[in-house]
Amino acid sequence: MLPEEKITISKIKNSFSILNDKKKLNVNDAEKLISDITILLGIYAFDKTKELERLIKSIIDFGKSRQWAVQGCIIEFNRIKKGILKVKKV
Numbered sequence: 379m380l381p382e383e384k385i386t387i388s389k390i391k392n393s394f395s396i397l398n399d400k401k402k403l404n405v406n407d408a409e410k411l412i413s414d415i416t417i418l419l420g421i422y423a424f425d426k427t428k429e430l431e432r433l434i435k436s437i438i439d440f441g442k443s444r445q446w447a448v449q450g451c452i453i454e455f456n457r458i459k460k461g462i463l464k465v466k467k468v
Contacts, residue, residue: 379425387421387430390414394437408446411437415451423458431459 393414397407418434434455441448457463 379421379427383421383425386417387433390418390437391433394433394440398440403444408441408444411441411446412448412451415441415448415455419451419454419458422455423463426459 393410397403397411400407415434415437418430418437422430422434438448438451438455442452454463
């Protein structure tokens, strides 16, 4: 995993922790969550670590529990895990 990716993951963990503690959530929070999941899925496609997998699952579960639109992220995550969705490094 590249150092930039580790920094990105750390930032997303911190923002998710803040989001998790927030009492009132809004549309911007949902959009940020979906954006963060997408970034993590891109990193996960190249480096399938258990820690990253757990983080993605917890963020998806958080969004799902609030009935936010995470269905696409769930499908993409499952396909990457199974090796169905291939990503080419450029």
